[in-house]
Amino acid sequence: MTKQEFKENMILLRRQVEMLTFDLGMRAEFSTVNTMYRPMNIECYYEIRLEYKGYHTSDMFNNTMTFGTEDINKVAVALISSFFADYVGAISLRVN
Numbered sequence: 001m002t003k004q005e006f007k008e009n010m011i012l013l014r015r016q017v018e019m020l021t022f023d024l025g026m027r028a029e030f031s032t033v034n035t036m037y038r039p040m041n042i043e044c045y046y047e048i049r050l051e052y053k054g055y056h057t058s059d060m061f062n063n064t065m066t067f068g069t070e071d072i073n074k075v076a077v078a079l080i081s082s083f084f085a086d087y088v089g090a091i092s093l094r095v096n
Contacts, residue, residue: 001063001064001065001066002063003043003044003063006043006044006046006061006062006063006065007044008069009067009068009069009072010030010046010061012069012072013048013061013072013075013076014028014030014048016072016073016075016076017030017048017050017076017079017080020076020077020080021050021080024052024080025052026050026051026052026080026083027050027051027052028048028049028050028051029047029048029049029051030046030047030048030049031046031047031049032044032045032046032047033045033046033047033060041064042062042063042064043062043063044062044063045060045061045062046060046061046062047059047060047061048061048079050079050080050083052083052084052087053087055086055087055090057082057083057086059079059082
């Protein structure tokens with residue numbers, strides 16, 4: 001995936017995640033990450049941080065990850081589903 005294709009897909013992913021998290025009352029932050037130590041084939045990183053009731057996760061994407069525009073909804077749903085699986089796991093640890 002080229003750097004431009006990656007950026008365009010991340011814009012679409014951001015919009016999709018924002019729409020889904022809005023209805024759930026979650027907070028989503030998106031940022032580009034500049035890191036000095038990275039493999040030569042990785043041109044850019046993107047971080048998505050999700051937060052809900054004090055619990056947060058952070059996921060990193062880079063331009064070597066391949067997903068097309070037809071996969072945007074699946075990736076957004078997978079991110080949010082993974083977040084809530086971790087959230088429920090953390091709650092169960094506190095309860096026990």
